[in-house]
Each structure stands twice: as C-alpha cells, then as structure tokens.
Amino acid sequence: MAASSKKWVLGAIVLAVLVPLLQPVFPDVVSNYRLFLISTMIIASIAVLGLNLLTGFNGQFSLGHGAFYAVGAYTAAILMDKLNVPYWATIPAAAIVCFIVGYLFGLPALKLEGHYLALATFALALAVPQILKYKWLEGLTGGVQGIVLMKPEVPFGLPLSEDQWLYYFCLVVMIVLFWGAANMLNSRSGRAMMAIRDQYMAADTMGIDTALYKTVTFGISAAYTGIAGALSASAIAFVAPDSFGIFLSIKFLIGLVVGGMGSLLGSVLGGIFYVLVDNSAQSLTQFIRNDLGLPFDLSAYTVFGVLLIAIIYLMPMGIAGGLFMAYRKLRGARA
Amino acid sequence: MEQFLQQIASGLANGAIYACVALALVMIYVSTDHINFAQGEMAMFSTYISWQLMSWGMSFWVAFVLTVLISFAMGVLIERLILRPLHNAPVLSIIVVFIGLLAIFNSMAGAFWSYLIKEFPSPFPKAEFGIAGVIGPHQLGVVLITLIVLGLLFVFFRYTPLGLAMRAAAQNPQSARLVGVRVDWMLALGWGLAASVGAVAGIMVAHIVYLEPNMMGGILLYAFASALVGGISNPAGAVAGGFIVGILENMVAYGGNQLEKATGIYIIGNGEKLTVALIIVIFVLTVKPAGLFGRVVVKRV
Numbered sequence: 001m002a003a004s005s006k007k008w009v010l011g012a013i014v015l016a017v018l019v020p021l022l023q024p025v026f027p028d029v030v031s032n033y034r035l036f037l038i039s040t041m042i043i044a045s046i047a048v049l050g051l052n053l054l055t056g057f058n059g060q061f062s063l064g065h066g067a068f069y070a071v072g073a074y075t076a077a078i079l080m081d082k083l084n085v086p087y088w089a090t091i092p093a094a095a096i097v098c099f100i101v102g103y104l105f106g107l108p109a110l111k112l113e114g115h116y117l118a119l120a121t122f123a124l125a126l127a128v129p130q131i132l133k134y135k136w137l138e139g140l141t142g143g144v145q146g147i148v149l150m151k152p153e154v155p156f157g158l159p160l161s162e163d164q165w166l167y168y169f170c171l172v173v174m175i176v177l178f179w180g181a182a183n184m185l186n187s188r189s190g191r192a193m194m195a196i197r198d199q200y201m202a203a204d205t206m207g208i209d210t211a212l213y214k215t216v217t218f219g220i221s222a223a224y225t226g227i228a229g230a231l232s233a234s235a236i237a238f239v240a241p242d243s244f245g246i247f248l249s250i251k252f253l254i255g256l257v258v259g260g261m262g263s264l265l266g267s268v269l270g271g272i273f274y275v276l277v278d279n280s281a282q283s284l285t286q287f288i289r290n291d292l293g294l295p296f297d298l299s300a301y302t303v304f305g306v307l308l309i310a311i312i313y314l315m316p317m318g319i320a321g322g323l324f325m326a327y328r329k330l331r332g333a334r335a
Numbered sequence: 336m337e338q339f340l341q342q343i344a345s346g347l348a349n350g351a352i353y354a355c356v357a358l359a360l361v362m363i364y365v366s367t368d369h370i371n372f373a374q375g376e377m378a379m380f381s382t383y384i385s386w387q388l389m390s391w392g393m394s395f396w397v398a399f400v401l402t403v404l405i406s407f408a409m410g411v412l413i414e415r416l417i418l419r420p421l422h423n424a425p426v427l428s429i430i431v432v433f434i435g436l437l438a439i440f441n442s443m444a445g446a447f448w449s450y451l452i453k454e455f456p457s458p459f460p461k462a463e464f465g466i467a468g469v470i471g472p473h474q475l476g477v478v479l480i481t482l483i484v485l486g487l488l489f490v491f492f493r494y495t496p497l498g499l500a501m502r503a504a505a506q507n508p509q510s511a512r513l514v515g516v517r518v519d520w521m522l523a524l525g526w527g528l529a530a531s532v533g534a535v536a537g538i539m540v541a542h543i544v545y546l547e548p549n550m551m552g553g554i555l556l557y558a559f560a561s562a563l564v565g566g567i568s569n570p571a572g573a574v575a576g577g578f579i580v581g582i583l584e585n586m587v588a589y590g591g592n593q594l595e596k597a598t599g600i601y602i603i604g605n606g607e608k609l610t611v612a613l614i615i616v617i618f619v620l621t622v623k624p625a626g627l628f629g630r631v632v633v634k635r636v
Contacts (some may be wrong), residue, residue: 032570061427063372063434108621115626119559119618122372126556127613135601246552250438257431273502285370301442308435309417312428 032163036235037164037279039213042170045271046177048255050224054260057185058217059197060109064121065225066248072098072226073233073244074132077147078140080233087152087234091173094230095223102222104217123247124136125309133242149233166235173231177224182264184220193217193260215265224250249302251278254304257311260318269294269319277303318332339471342589343582348474348543348595349557351481355536356551356558357573358485359529359564364567365626366505366525367418369429374533375434377413379548380407380440380542381534383448386455395458399538403531410530444548455541476598477539484535488528492570501525518569553609559586567630575628580615587611600616 019038029301043258051065075097085093105124109117116293132141154165184190195203204210225324233239251274259270281300315322356374363371371377381402411477413436415485445465459476465525492498503511504521512518544550557580591603603611625631 021365055427061430106380108617111621111624115368115430116620118372118426118430119370123556123613124550127609130524130606130609134604135604135606145512192533201523246439250434253431253434257606261427297447299442301438302446303437305437306512308438309432312421312431312435316428 013162013175013259017168020160020167021166023161026037030152032161035163037275039167039170039235040232041272041275042167042174043228043235043271044251044255044275045268046174047225047228047252048270048274049178049181049267050221050226050228050257051252051256052259052261052263052267052270053181053193053224054217054221055196055256056260056266057190058193058214059200059219060214060223061114061118062121062221062249063118063246063253064124064128064249065184065221065252066244066246067121067124068098068102069229069232069248069252070128070132070223070244071222072229073239074141074147074229075226076230076233077149077239080149081142081147082140088169091227091229094226098226099219099223099230102226103215103219105222106218109218110214111210121249122246125246128244129241132244141241144241146238149237149239152234153236156255170231170235175226177227178264178268181224185264189213197262250301250304254308256318257308258318260320260322263318263320266318266320273319274304277307337469342585344470345474346582346585347578348470348477348581349584350578351478351534352540352554352577353540353557353561353581353620354574354577355481355484355532356554357561357577358488358570359533360558360562361565361567361570362525362529364502364534364562365379365570366522366610369418369433370559370567371420371529372433372555373429373440374529375551375558376437376444377406378531378537379551380444380535381409381530382455382537382546382550383444385534385538386448386453386541386546389456394433395456395610399458402465402538403534406454406530406534407483407527410527411523412532414526415493418526419519419523441548448548450548453546457542473542478540480535484532488532493526497524553612556609556612556616557581560612560619563616563619563624563626564627568630569628572628576626579627581611583615584611 019030020035023032023035047065050068052064053062054062054065075094076087079085079090080087080095109120112120131137133143148176151162152166152169154160154162158165160168175296185193192203192208195206195208196210196213200210254277255267255270255274256272258273259268260266278300282305284303285299292330311318344522347391354436356378359373359374359378363374370489384405385398388401389395393401404451407617417428419430421432435568457476459471459472461472465518492502498518500511501521501524502513504518508518511521534556541555542555558577561576561580562573563576564580565572567573587603588605593600595601595604596610621624
C-alpha cells in the first residue's frame with residue numbers, strides 16, 4: 001500500500017471513530033437511527049468484501065452468497081438463543097462454520113466455471129429459505145417464525161447508547177477484516193489467488209495448487225460473508241428464513257458490481273451504496289405517489305436492476321474503478 | 336394405486352411446464368452460450384400481461400395469443416437493445432445483466448400489479464376434460480397445450496426455411512453468415528421464441544401456483560434442473576428432462592409421504608421441493624455435465 005493511501009485510510013478510521021462522539025453536539029445530524037444505518041452499511045461492506053474476495057480476486061462467480069450470510073446469521077442466532085453464548089463470541093464461531101460450509105461447497109465448484117458456477121450458486125440461493133425451514137432443523141432454527149434475539153448490551157458501563165456501541169463493535173470487526181484481507185492479498189497467497197483469476201492455466205503450470213487455493217478462497221469468502229451475517233443477526237436481533245432469499249444475493253452482487261470488482265475500497269462503497277438505495281427507495285416511492293401522483297410503487301430492485309445494466313455499459317470497473325480512472329485522467333491532463 | 340397414478344399425472348403436468356421453460360433456456364443457450372437467469376421473470380411478466388388483457392375484457396384465448404405475440408416482441412427487443420452491444424463482453428458482465436433484468440422484471444411486476452396474490456383462470460372446461468380420479472381437467476389441458484406448442488416448434492425448426500436458418504446460425508455462425516443467413520437477427524428471433532414459450536408456460540402454471548411476482552422462482556430452478564438432466568445443449572433432451580424431473584419431483588414427495596406413513600419418520604416432503612432441485616442441479620453439473628442426451632463439450636487447451 002502506498003504511503004499516501006495509508007494516510008487516507010487512517011484519516012477515514014479516525015473520522016469514523018469520532019462520528020458518534022459528535023452526537024451530543026449535533027443530535028439531529030448524528031441520530032441513533034443514522035448510526036444504526038451506518039452499522040448496517042459496515043455489515044454490508046463486509047459481506048460484499050467476502051463476495052469480492054471470491055469473484056473479484058479469484059474469478060469464481062457466486063450468485064448465492066446470501067446462503068453463507070444465512071449460515072452465519074443462523075449460527076450466531078442459535079448460539080445466542082440456545083447456548084447463551086455472548087454476541088461477540090458468535091463472530092469467530094460463525095466464521096469457522098461458514099469457512100467449512102464454503103470450503104465444502106467449493107469442492108464441487110472446482111469442476112464448474114463461468115455460467116455453470118453461476119447456475120449452481122443461483123440454485124443454492126433459491127433453495128436457502130426452504131432449507132432453513134426443514135422440519136428436522138425446526139427445533140434449532142425456529143422454522144418460519146425465525147428466532148428473536150436480544151440487542152447487544154453496552155459493556156463495562158461505558159457511557160454509550162446501544163446503537164453507538166453496536167456501531168463501534170461493527171467498526172472494529174470491519175477494520176480487522178479489511179486489514180486481514182489487505183494483508184492476505186498483498187502476500188504470496190493473494191498473488192496466487194489473482195494469478196488463478198487472470199491466467200488459470202499458467203498459474204497451474206507455475207506450480208500453484210489451484211484446487212487448494214480455489215477451495216480455500218471459497219471458504220474464506222464464505223467466512224467473511226458469514227461474519228457479516230452474524231453481525232446482522234446481533235444488530236437486527238432477529239433472523240427468519242424468508243429474509244435470506246435470492247434477492248439478498250442480488251444485493252451483494254449489486255454492491256460488488258457498483259463498488260468495483262477486485263477493489264477493497266470498492267467493497268466499502270458497494271456496501272454503503274446498496275444500503276442507501278434500499279433505504280431511500282421508500283421515500284422515493286412516496287415522492288412518486290404523492291408529489292407526482294403516479295400509481296407506481298417503485299421498489300429498490302428497479303433501481304438496482306437498471307443500475308446493474310447501466311454500470312456494465314458505462315463503468316465496467318464500478319464506482320471505485322471509475323473514480324480512479326477519472327482521477328488519473330485529471331492528473332494526466334494537468335501534467 | 337390410484338394415488339400413485341395421480342402423482343404420475345400431476346408430475347406430467349408439472350413436467351410439461353418445466354419442459355417449456357427448459358426449452359426456452361436451451362434455445363438461448365444453444366445459440367449464444369448464455370444461461371438466461373431472467374427467463375422465469377420474463378414468463379411471469381408475460382403472465383401478468385395476459386391477466387391485464389383479460390381484465391380488460393378479452394377472452395382467455397385471445398389474451399393468450401396476444402400475450403404470446405407481445406412476449407415475442409419483448410424477447411426480440413431485449414436481445415437487440417440490451418444484449419447485442421455486449422456480444423463480446425466477458426461472461427461475468429452477461430450474468431450481471433441477466434440478474435439486472437431479473438430484478439427489473441420482478442420489481443416492475445410488483446410496481447404495476449402489486450405483490451398481492453391473484454387468482455388466474457383455467458380455460459379448460461371441467462365437464463369434457465380429465466379422467467376422473469387420475470388427472471384433473473387443467474392438468475390434462477396443460478399437457479395437451481404443451482405438446483401442441485412443442486409440436487409447432489418442431490415443425491417450425493424442421494420444415495421451414497427460417498427454422499433451418501436459425502439452426503444454422505446457432506450451430507455454425509460463421510458459415511451461416513457466409514451463405515447469407517442474417518445471424519444477428521436469427522439470435523434475436525431465438526430470444527423472441529424463447530420468451531413466447533416461456534409465456535405459454537407462465538400462463539399455464541399461473542392457475543396452479545397463483546399469480547404473483549415471485550411465482551416463477553421455484554419453476555425456474557426446476558427448469559434448470561430439467562435442462563441439465565436432459566443436456567443443456569439438446570432441445571429435445573430438455574423437453575424429456577422436463578417430464579423426467581416433473582415426475583421425479585412428485586415421486587420423491589410421494590415416497591417421502593409413504594415413508595412417513597409407514598415408519599412415522601419425516602424425511603422429505605412437499606416442503607423440500609427446491610432442495611431436491613438444488614441437489615439435482617449440483618449432482619448433474621458435477622457428475623455428468625452433459626446430461627442424459629447432451630453433447631460432451633471437449634475444450635481445446
């Protein structure tokens with residue numbers, strides 16, 4: 001990482017740490033609701049990062065990452081609900097469970113590429129809600145009703161609100177995970193992952209154990225997305241099968257494509273983006289209904305769908321890639 | 336025994352629907368090597384169009400024919416406007432565009448017609464159709480309509496010059512272009528036909544699963560399974576796969592039911608239909624990607 005970008009990252013982290021402390025100063029701008037919204041954005045970025053590790057950096061396609069998110073969320077929820085495990089301890093547990101599930105799914109995925117891998121993962125995404133409702137699992141998963149949980153409590157008597165604490169907790173997890181991903185990508189293993197994406201045959205010939213790298217990447221990617229799922233279970237304090245359908249996986253895909261494939265910064269932007277659109281769609285619908293008088297319920301997915309297609313046409317590298325290109329052009333023009 | 340026959344009959348009816356959607360998928364796959372993830376949502380959207388036409392006072396069959404024509408135009412337009420410019424784009428971009436289409440069709444249907452479940456009429460008269468106790472009038476009608484559609488398609492591809500040109504464009508675009516076939520337009524026509532066949536499937540199944548924006552999700556998954564079982568590069572195979580998977584689906588549920596009755600242990604039932612399809616998809620993809628009747632793809636390295 002270049003020195004200048006390190007400075008930027010540090011600056012962003014300091015800013016992120018300071019934001020909740022401004023709450024007494026600007027209670028209307030930094031409301032508890034906004035902090036909670038930012039927490040969901042952080043969770044979304046972690047999930048998108050997981051998908052990015054697999055698709056952006058390793059070239060394996062997945063339309064079914066919602067499945068790993070669901071496994072993470074349910075692992076956390078079941079541990080908290082049945083075994084009274086504290087919420088912070090569910091994060092590593094979810095990571096381990098999802099790594100194993102992802103690794104196992106990566107084994108048959110080794111034989112598939114391109115459209116076929118997309119098809120298999122798409123099928124997985126469609127089947128997840130039904131698998132969660134399976135009768136034998138009902139005792140654990142609570143069936144259609146799902147599981148209701150408690151929100152994380154503020155520890156050590158810190159003078160923070162629940163939403164402030166949740167924000168800090170998510171932020172710490174995110175920083176650790178992004179730091180880990182950046183280091184992994186910058187290592188021998190990361191270069192092997194990207195070599196497999198760019199030139200599979202050459203990587204194989206150079207002695208990279210492609211099967212091992214692909215399955216382990218699948219596991220790590222699933223673990224990242226699963227951690228996001230576990231965090232969301234704590235944050236929302238509720239899990240139910242029907243919130244893990246195909247459209248959840250489509251949201252991750254949106255984050256990936258909009259943010260930029262193969263970019264860490266892009267994962268953050270993508271996560272922020274899809275939460276923002278998801279949240280503003282409702283007010284947009286009200287605007288269309290009440291102010292324009294059209295009998296039309298705009299859903300976030302119309303925006304998502306149009307954007308997916310538009311970005312493939314206009315900015316194939318996503319927002320992060322587009323910004324980078326624009327920046328380079330501007331500097332090039334000046335020099 | 337009667338229950339067993341009933342299950343086979345309803346498997347055939349479901350299979351007919353899967354066969355149609357699988358055929359639509361294969362028609363696009365054969366000519367462009369793309370798997371259209373939006374096929375199910377396109378069919379759902381067409382079904383809403385026919386519902387709208389009927390609510391404007393048209394009779395079922397007039398709405399049916401009009402919808403098939405509108406869907407055809409819709410398919411051609413999507414190919415020409417959205418996919419044509421991406422002809423040489425990487426697989427990833429194409430998949431993303433299909434997912435985009437899926438999201439658009441799904442949310443637009445919800446926006447125009449709301450997410451409330453609607454009843455959809457069956458055109459088949461109760462009195463004259465069906466064999467009492469074994470197959471209901473709608474089920475028999477679905478199988479008949481599907482067979483007619485498949486027959487028409489077969490005649491079209493086998494005996495008309497346009498059908499021949501379309502097959503040529505799919506099999507060998509370069510040579511087809513050299514002998515004067517307009518390959519680009521043939522692909523667009525293929526898309527149109529696929530959308531029409533999908534529309535037929537949607538209209539036929541809407542009476543069974545009710546009309547709502549997410550009605551095709553499970554059916555699309557089963558159509559994938561059918562296309563894969565039959566061999567995704569073989570149209571006739573996809574149709575056979577549709578019927579095989581349709582019967583298999585009902586047999587699995589029936590078997591699970593019988594097992595539960597005999598032993599009291601619930602293993603599998605109607606609630607696991609999508610899981611069964613998922614297992615079929617992954618099993619076929621990893622063990623025999625060419626399916627039962629497909630061509631084995633040999634890749635030159």
